[in-house]
Structure formats: C-alpha cells, structure tokens
Amino acid sequence: MTEGPDDTAFEDCQFLTGSPQRFAVLAQLREGPARPTDLCDSVDATRTTIQRILAGFSERQWVVKRDGEYQLTVTGQRVFDQYGALVDEIERARAAGPLAANLGSIAGDLPADLLDPACLTTSSEQNPLAAVNRFTDWLHEVDGDVRAISPIVTSVFNDVAAELLETGTHIEFIIDHSVLERSASDFSEALERSVEHENIDTYVHESPLDIGLALDRSRVCLAAYDDRNNIRALAESDAEAVYQWTETVFDRYKARSQPLAAVLSVQESNR
Known part of the structure; x- marks a missing residue:
C-alpha cells in the first residue's frame, strides 16, 4: 500500500492550496523581495490577509524577513517551482481528460506530447462535432501516403478516402469486423x-478496435472514441x-489483422 504524506506535510499542502492568494504571494516573492504593502498592491488581498499568509510562510520557513522585506528561502523557491509544475500538470490533465479517458489499450505508453493542450481538439456539449470535423480537415490536408485505423465507418470518411485515392495517394487501412x-x-x-482499388490495402483486425489513428508523411492524428x-x-x-510511436502502434495492429480479401473469401466459403 502506497503511503501518502505525513500529517505535517499534508497540512502544509493544505495551507498552500487553501486560497489562490497564497500562491500569488509566492509568485510575487519569486520575482524579488517585497514589503507587505507592495504585496497588497499586486495581490488581490487585504493587508490582514497578506500578513497572515506571510506568517504562515515564515512558520514553514518558506520566507524570511530582512530589513522589512520578505524574500523566499531556497525551500520556498522549490515549493513554488514544484507547485507550479503540479498546477501545469493538472491543467494538462483537465484539457486531455476526454482523450485520456477514451483511449483504451494504448493509453499506458502514450507519448506525453500528445497530452499537450495545444495538440488537442475536444468535443463538448456546445460543439459536439469539433473533434470529428478536425479529423476530417486533417484528412483533407494529407501529405503523402496514409496509414489509418478506424473503429467506425461513415460516409464522410469514405468520401475523403475516395478523394485521396483519386489523387494517387496510397492508403493502408485497418478496420474491425463490425466496420466490415x-x-x-x-x-x-x-x-x-477497398477490395479492388490498386491504391488501398485494407485489413481486418482480429478484435474490436477502440482507437482511431492516422499518419501521413510527417504527421500523426490520434482519435479517442466513447x-x-x-x-x-x-x-x-x-x-x-x-x-x-504511432508507427509502432500501427504495425502492432496490422500484425493482428488479415487482408480484407482473405476475410471476405472465408465469409463467402462459409455461406
């Protein structure tokens, strides 16, 4: 069983996270020493609140007072840096939540770069088609040949595939039996x-797919489905x-798939 922080450390964490003004004071002192009046001007808090925050920081030896000014100690700077990193990670987790919660089996080794909010498009109640529209746009912007995995079939994706084939783009495509x-x-x-066109090789995965994935000459697009x-x-x-990483994932799925023509041949012989 993993042990959490001891009571004193937990109380210190609670103190720091108890109000946004406390981290704001640390942030101001990270810029340089300051008097309480200076902090009142830069932080949205009363002088009494600032004094209480500074007293709490002094008790924990995160700050010291010299010549009427408060400044961060080495440990205070480390607390600020680590707490800032935690806040950044929580913000990333919130932004990437819809992706992370719907990735299925590949989530364990997902590259951290794909969790960067700048890389993400998420659907919402206000814009439920945001992700699928961006996926469609991505496909229209394809450069070079395409490898793709999809757990669904739609007329939109079929139309894009037809357009790509007409331009001479070669497509390797993995679907599952439900899509078939x-x-x-x-x-x-x-x-x-998919069977007859010379520029597409389609494969049927042995088990249901739980991700969508596409890569062209230099770009990657990963889709998470509910x-x-x-x-x-x-x-x-x-x-x-x-x-x-995406190439490795695609090759792993392809190794567990059979060519579409072979699957159709088996289905025909079983009728």
Missing part, C-alpha cells in the same frame, strides 16, 4: 473500392518521437 459488417450493409460501393463510437477528442503531432 456495416460497410457491407450500408456502404457496399466503398467496400468494393462507448457510442463518437469521437470525443483528437490529438495531433509532428514530433519525431510521437511519429515513431
């Missing part, structure tokens, strides 16, 4: 194109380490 069944019943023309197969979030990157 839906394609056979609702998108027979697209399924036929239980109803709606895209909840999208992460994009052109970082080399992310690209290499």
Whole structure:
C-alpha cells in the first residue's frame, strides 16, 4: 500500500492550496523581495490577509524577513517551482481528460506530447462535432501516403478516402469486423473500392478496435472514441518521437489483422 504524506506535510499542502492568494504571494516573492504593502498592491488581498499568509510562510520557513522585506528561502523557491509544475500538470490533465479517458489499450505508453493542450481538439456539449470535423480537415490536408485505423465507418470518411485515392495517394487501412459488417450493409460501393482499388490495402483486425489513428508523411492524428463510437477528442503531432510511436502502434495492429480479401473469401466459403 502506497503511503501518502505525513500529517505535517499534508497540512502544509493544505495551507498552500487553501486560497489562490497564497500562491500569488509566492509568485510575487519569486520575482524579488517585497514589503507587505507592495504585496497588497499586486495581490488581490487585504493587508490582514497578506500578513497572515506571510506568517504562515515564515512558520514553514518558506520566507524570511530582512530589513522589512520578505524574500523566499531556497525551500520556498522549490515549493513554488514544484507547485507550479503540479498546477501545469493538472491543467494538462483537465484539457486531455476526454482523450485520456477514451483511449483504451494504448493509453499506458502514450507519448506525453500528445497530452499537450495545444495538440488537442475536444468535443463538448456546445460543439459536439469539433473533434470529428478536425479529423476530417486533417484528412483533407494529407501529405503523402496514409496509414489509418478506424473503429467506425461513415460516409464522410469514405468520401475523403475516395478523394485521396483519386489523387494517387496510397492508403493502408485497418478496420474491425463490425466496420466490415456495416460497410457491407450500408456502404457496399466503398467496400468494393477497398477490395479492388490498386491504391488501398485494407485489413481486418482480429478484435474490436477502440482507437482511431492516422499518419501521413510527417504527421500523426490520434482519435479517442466513447462507448457510442463518437469521437470525443483528437490529438495531433509532428514530433519525431510521437511519429515513431504511432508507427509502432500501427504495425502492432496490422500484425493482428488479415487482408480484407482473405476475410471476405472465408465469409463467402462459409455461406
């Protein structure tokens, strides 16, 4: 069983996080020594509140008073830096929540770059199609050949694939058996194109897919789906380490898949 902080450390954490003004005072002192009156001018707090905060910091030896000014100690600077890093990570976690909560089996080794809020597009009640629209735009911006994985089939994605094939783009595409069944019943023309077109190689994964993924010559796009197969979030990157990780993921899924023509042949022989 993992032990948490001792009572004193926990109380110190509670003190620091008890109000935004406390971290704001630390931030001001990180810039340089200051008097309580100076802190009142820069922090939204009364003089009494500032004095109480400084007393709490002094008790913990995060600050010292010299010549009427308060300044951070070495430990106070470290507390500020570590707390700032924690706040940054919590902000990243909030932004990446819709992605992280819907990634399934690949979440464990996900590159940290894909959790950067700047890389993310998330759907919301106000804009439920934000992620799928961005995914569609990403596909329209493809440069070079494409490798992709999808747990769903839609007319929008089929139309984009048809456009790419017409431009000579080569596509490697991994689907699962549910996508194959839906394609056979609702998108027979697209399924036929997947079998016959010389620029597309389609594979059927042995088990249901739980992610969407695409990569072209230099970019990566990772889509996370909810239980109803709606895209909840999208992460994009052109970082080399992310690209290499995505190639490894794609190859792993491909190794567990069979060519579409072979799967259809088995289905036909079983009828």
